[in-house]
Amino acid sequence: xxxxxxxxxxxxxxxxxxxxxxxxxxxxxxxxxxxxxxxxxxxxxxxxxxxxxxxxxxxxxxxxxxxxxxxxxxxxxxxxxxxxxxxxxxxxxxxxxxxxxxxxxxxxxxxxxxxxxxxxxxxxxxxxxxxxxxxxxxxxxxxxxxxxxxxxxxxxxxxxxxxxxxxxxxxxxxxxxxxxxxxxxxxxxxxxxxxxxxxxxxxxxxxxxxxxxxxxxxxxxxxxxxxxxxxxxxxxxxxxxxxxxxxxxxxxxxxxxxxxxxxxxxxxxxxxxxxxxxxxxxxxxxxxxxxxxxxxxxxxxxxxxxxxxxxxxx
Amino acid sequence: xxxxxxxxxxxxxxxxxxxxxxxxxxxxxxxxxxxxxxxxxxxxxxxxxxxxxxxxxxxxxxxxxxxxxxxxxxxxxxxxxxxxxxxxxxxxxxxxxxxxxxxxxxxxxxxxxxxxxxxxxxxxxxxxxxxxxxxxxxxxxxxxxxxxxxxxxxxxxxxxxxxxxxxxxxxxxxxxxxxxxxxxxxxxxxxxxxxxxxxxxxxxxxxxxxxxxxxxxxxxxxxxxxxxxxxxxxxxxxxxxxxxxxxxxxxxxxxxxxxxxxxxxxxxxxxxxxxxxxxxxxxxxxxxxxxxxxxxxxxxxxxxxxxxxxxxxxxxxxxxxxxxxxxxxxxxxxxxxxxxxxxxxxxxxxxxxxxxxxxxxxxxxxxxxxxxxxxxxxxx
Numbered sequence: 001x002x003x004x005x006x007x008x009x010x011x012x013x014x015x016x017x018x019x020x021x022x023x024x025x026x027x028x029x030x031x032x033x034x035x036x037x038x039x040x041x042x043x044x045x046x047x048x049x050x051x052x053x054x055x056x057x058x059x060x061x062x063x064x065x066x067x068x069x070x071x072x073x074x075x076x077x078x079x080x081x082x083x084x085x086x087x088x089x090x091x092x093x094x095x096x097x098x099x100x101x102x103x104x105x106x107x108x109x110x111x112x113x114x115x116x117x118x119x120x121x122x123x124x125x126x127x128x129x130x131x132x133x134x135x136x137x138x139x140x141x142x143x144x145x146x147x148x149x150x151x152x153x154x155x156x157x158x159x160x161x162x163x164x165x166x167x168x169x170x171x172x173x174x175x176x177x178x179x180x181x182x183x184x185x186x187x188x189x190x191x192x193x194x195x196x197x198x199x200x201x202x203x204x205x206x207x208x209x210x211x212x213x214x215x216x217x218x219x220x221x222x223x224x225x226x227x228x229x230x231x232x233x234x235x236x237x238x239x240x241x242x243x244x245x246x247x248x249x250x251x252x253x254x255x256x257x258x259x260x261x262x263x264x265x266x267x268x269x270x271x272x273x274x275x276x277x278x279x280x281x282x283x284x285x286x287x288x289x290x291x292x293x294x295x296x297x298x299x300x301x302x303x304x305x306x307x308x309x310x311x312x313x314x
Numbered sequence: 315x316x317x318x319x320x321x322x323x324x325x326x327x328x329x330x331x332x333x334x335x336x337x338x339x340x341x342x343x344x345x346x347x348x349x350x351x352x353x354x355x356x357x358x359x360x361x362x363x364x365x366x367x368x369x370x371x372x373x374x375x376x377x378x379x380x381x382x383x384x385x386x387x388x389x390x391x392x393x394x395x396x397x398x399x400x401x402x403x404x405x406x407x408x409x410x411x412x413x414x415x416x417x418x419x420x421x422x423x424x425x426x427x428x429x430x431x432x433x434x435x436x437x438x439x440x441x442x443x444x445x446x447x448x449x450x451x452x453x454x455x456x457x458x459x460x461x462x463x464x465x466x467x468x469x470x471x472x473x474x475x476x477x478x479x480x481x482x483x484x485x486x487x488x489x490x491x492x493x494x495x496x497x498x499x500x501x502x503x504x505x506x507x508x509x510x511x512x513x514x515x516x517x518x519x520x521x522x523x524x525x526x527x528x529x530x531x532x533x534x535x536x537x538x539x540x541x542x543x544x545x546x547x548x549x550x551x552x553x554x555x556x557x558x559x560x561x562x563x564x565x566x567x568x569x570x571x572x573x574x575x576x577x578x579x580x581x582x583x584x585x586x587x588x589x590x591x592x593x594x595x596x597x598x599x600x601x602x603x604x605x606x607x608x609x610x611x612x613x614x615x616x617x618x619x620x621x622x623x624x625x626x627x628x629x630x631x632x633x634x635x636x637x638x639x640x641x642x643x644x645x646x647x648x649x650x651x652x653x654x655x656x657x658x659x660x661x662x663x664x665x666x667x668x669x670x671x672x673x674x675x676x677x678x679x680x681x682x683x684x685x686x687x688x689x690x691x692x693x694x
Contacts, residue, residue, distance in 0.1 A: 175506050213504045221501075221508075229509045230489040230550075259489030261509070285494050296494055 010141055011115040013134065014053055014100075014125045021128070022046040028135025034123055053123065061100035061123065064090065067114055068107045069233055069252050084252045086235050089169040091118035092151075093159060093181050105129060109137035110250065113276065113303035116141045117237045117248035137303070140276050144305055147246050149239035152225050153180035155215060158194040164205050165195055171212035176236050178225055191219050229261040234300065238264070247306040249297065260297045268293040268308040275304040339565050343499040344573045348517070351578035355523070356571065358581060358614025360396065362681035362688055364622060365612040367392040369694035372588055377606040380588060382433040385610075388694050389437045389584075392612035395690055403444055409581050410522060412446030417520040418454045419580075421527050421543050421596075422461035428589045428598040430526040432470035434610065438524055438584065439472050449474030455515055457547055458483050480513050484553070492550045493517040498570055502555050502562045510549040516576055523580040525616065529587040529607060531595035531627050533655065534561040536639040536668025538596045539623040540583045540616030541679070545570035556664050559649035564667035568674030571616070577679070585611035585619050592630040593659040603659070605630055617680025618687045620671045628668075636660060639668050 014034045015025065019042040025033065026048070035043050037052035044050055064087045091097070099122040103111040108130035115122035126134050155172070159165050159181045172179050185192040193215055196202040205211045221227065226238050226247075233253035239246045245268060251257055267288060275281035275297065283295040283306055297304060353359060367388040372381055393405035410416060418438055420430035435454060442452055452475045456462045459479035467477050480491035492511035501508045516523070527543035534556045535542055545567045546552045552570070555562045571577060587609035591598045598604055607626060611619050628639050636659035637646055648654040648661050655661045675682035 216504075227506075229494075229507050231486065232505070232507050253487065255485070255487050257487050257489070259492070259494070261489070261494050287495060294494065298490070 009116065009119050009121060010138060011112045011120075011122045011124050012051070013138075014123050016125070017128055019043055019046050022048060024131060025135075028131045029139050030131075030135050058100055058123075061098045062090070062094075064099050064101040064122070066102065066104045066107070067111045067252060068104055069254055082233055082253070084174055084233055084235065086170075086173060086250070086252060087114055087120075088118050088235060088237060088250075089166070089173040091115075091120040092173075092179070093166065093169055095119070097121070099123070101125070103127070103130065106254065108134040109276070110252065110302040112137045112141065113248075114250055116144075117250060117303075137276060140274070140303075144274060147239060147244075147307075149241055149244060149246050151178075151180065152238040152240045152245075153178045153190055154219055154223060154225050155179040156182045156186050156190040156192050158182055158185055158192065160195070162195075164202070164208075167208040168193075168195060168205055168211055168215075171208045172215060173235060175212050175216060176224075176226055176228055177212065177216055177219070178238060191215070191223075223265075225265045227263040229263065230259055231257045231300075233257075234260060236262075243310045245308040245310070247308070249300060249304045249306070251300050251302050257300045258298065260300050262295050262297065262306070264293045264295075264308070265291065266293065267291075267310055269311045270295055271307045271309055273297060273304060273306045275300060277301040340500045340502055340562055342565070342569050344497075344569070345499065346496045346512075346574045348496070348574040348578070350574050354574075354578040355581035355614065356577050356616050357618075357678075357680035360613060361615045362618050362686050363396070363613055363615065363690075364618050364687060365392045365395040365690045365692065366609055366622075367395075367612070367692045367694055368607070368609045370608055371694070372608050372610075373606055377589060377604070380431050380433045382436070384694065385431070385433045385588075386437050386440075388610050389434070389441070391692050391694055392584075392610055393441075395692060396612045396614075402441065406441045406445045410442060410445045410447055412448075414447055414521045415451045415519055416442055416447055416453070417515060417523045417579075418452065419523055419525045419527075419544055419547055420454055420456050420462075420465075420467070421530075421538075421547070421586075422456045422458070422465055423596045424528055424530055424591060424598040425461055425464050426598070427601055427604050428528050428530060428591050429465050430528060430586050431588055432465065432467055434584065434586050434588075435467060435526060436470040436472075438526070439475050443472055450476070452476065453478050453515065453520070455479065455513070457481055457513075457550075478515060480515070480550070486551065489550060491515070496573070496575075498549065498573060500562075500566070500569075502566075503557050503560075505554050507551055507554070510551045510570065512573060512576060513548050513550075516548050516579065520579055522582075523576075524582045524584060525580055526584050526586055529585065529590035529609075529623055529626055530598070531591050531593050531603070531631075531639065532666070533595065533662065534664045534666065535563045535567060535670050536666040537620065537623045537627045537671075539585060539620040541567050541571050541620050541671065541674050544576060544580050544616070548576055559647055559664055561664045561667055564670050564673055567670040568677045568679055571674060571679055572677045580616075581614065583611070583613050583616050583619055585623070587611060587626070590626070590630070592627055592634060593636060594656050599656075615680035617671055617675045617682050620674075621682045621684060621687060622689065624668050624671060631659065634659065637662075639666055641666070 034053035105127040108126035237248040270283035390402040397405040399405040532538035593603040
């Protein structure tokens, strides 16, 4: 199974504020935006590049969940781990989809980064107070060179389109278990996970958290391409080929994390670490051990990208 | 082998028989580039030996104010008795030399009522300086700054002594003060972040550590004394060892304490028993469960001191009519209900694991057999 090559897609801003906010939009570095059709002419007159986006188009788009970390007092504690709301698994499940996201206040930059990391076509409606941060994130994303790398996967999940499999994907992504969504089991060495198989009975998927853990145990940590240490609220996306890798790190916790430790299976050397909000970033404390490469990201705000190469063997 | 010489050991693998029957022992993998000292600090040169110095005068009648002069006398007597030296200076010289960089591992978690007393910490600093250790080479340390700041150690300490916390608070966002190459990897409950890293201060700067725990009850371990103060006080990401009424502290406390260089560098145990907590620990937010043993224990064997502590806390609980720290009855368990625990000494929020002390003895950290522990009692 060959995964689709990701193309860098800068998420679009949907802006329903009056045209009088044009200076603020420009001040945020944003020159392109989606606006209600009735306001398009005025925005064009103000000198911005706009795409009209009406209710029809909005309703055709799949609405995403609000990204971030939330407490769920309405639910019994199924897990002591924080509840992370992330959409990466949805993008992986339907990579050609078109999405709409109402970004929660304070999460616009993260939502934009998430969409970018997965190359997803997302229109983001944001709180006006997030305009400046959103603009900075768009500028950051625009500075990232394109990549033709393919998503890495350790697990192939057979998707029957059911909500049950959707929750399994969600909670596997939550654990940074790298998966590929496939229509049927594949023979190329990945761990096949088909809900309803002898190894993964359907009844077990009624507790998707436990199910994802059972996938991890079946795979074993030693065979995982990626591990994250120092946080339970950072989700990663790894793209790679034989000689290059790109690691997207999304921090859903809302607070910067210092000293995030990343472990990648294989021999890698970081080329560049781009950390949103940090002018001078870099990966530190590189260690090769046990067939894996470890590095520390000194600080991580909502988003970072680490590019790596596989060094020539001596 | 890569650029580092990793010493990896499956710490718990040979110790399964020592664990509680019927309980799965997690698989621990300790990663450290440090070799043990010829005589590791724990249990040190005096395994099984404890000097207990008691003074009714060390606190005022209310148990509020500490008499620093009495603490000095207690410390001198205790250190001389432990080492057999005739002078306090000679006693401290058995452990420290001027070129050492000394960490004093305090316990600030029992604020405001039961923390490592500033007069005891100050007395330790005074003796270190007397040995010739520069004040700038002494660091009072703890994991969380928000706990340390409430105590106000700097006002009590010689100028130049450092006060260090690894994290602002228990929020799991600050890892920079921990060594990414010295850690214990263990999966307790299926968590993803399976590493607990040792403080860089311990691996990179300190040459010796004085451990200054309190006498406290603990909801997970039964008591928190020497072992837990260094084990859970020098590693990141340790609270994950207990969840939903269950705790793996039986094996985790000793396993963490045994990791190098912590084990070798922790050379002296001074347990602050001026005040103590018999329920609700490790916290002491009210005085309801505070009592006053008015003692300081000295030794190099953390297991022996903690074995005595088990009885101190359990005897007090019995005297108060509370369930034992060894009670494992489900009927006393109110999972994650800290309010109920704080209100009722017969409520546990976890099945306690006081057996962690005996388990640590099997790791070679000291002597848990009361018949082999020699206690010298001194009254000041």
